[in-house]
Amino acid sequence: MRVTEDFVAVVGVDGSPQSREALAWAAEEAALRGGRVVAVTAWEFPLLVTGLETVAMDREAFAHAAERVLDLAVGAVSGGDVRIDTVVGHGSPAKVILEAAEGADLVVVGSRGLGGFAGLLLGSVSAHLVHHCPCTVVVIRHPVTP
Template identity: 80%
Template sequence: MEREAFARAATRVLDLAAGALSPRDVPIQTLVGHGSPARVLIEAADGADVVVVGSRGLSGLAGLLLGSVSAHLVHHCPCPVVVIRHPATA
């Protein structure tokens, strides 16, 4: 899929997901970027209060470890990072 078409589709999905969140009084900034996920997120985090990411949802021994993107963010992000685990893997 070409990059622009992918970005439009990703933006639609992201807007729907952000619109479903509550409470509405918490400001949420969304971004569709291209490149290394950790690098894109760290660049976007400049000036942010917090970065919230989800886990991959692994279970068992692998579920006890952070993914490579989460681990990189925790160590290099310019603001606090919150990693949310799926309830089935928590």
């Protein structure tokens, strides 16, 4: 990795404790390297099966909820003089983060997000990114509480 003003760390944020720790870690790293952070949140429509009925969903409501999660996380980080840009994308979290990672130096994610199986050491998004990301991936593991 290089130390320049062009250094970019992309962070996946879903509101989980691990993603907030990933954002704080990335802000520190960007400060050390004189770069910036791009905090990314993705949203998708939930899978609903109601027979043959059509379910109308408010796209804007989902996008605004994702923006709120991202704004709260960014607001909680004391990044000092580090610039933190935000991106809210529609699609799977792995897809949206991979798109944001084009040209980035580093991707930072928490080991586990909000979904799925709490016993897994690595969530599906972080596992996907480790295998498919075009740059270095840092996975922040949240301390286990007894």
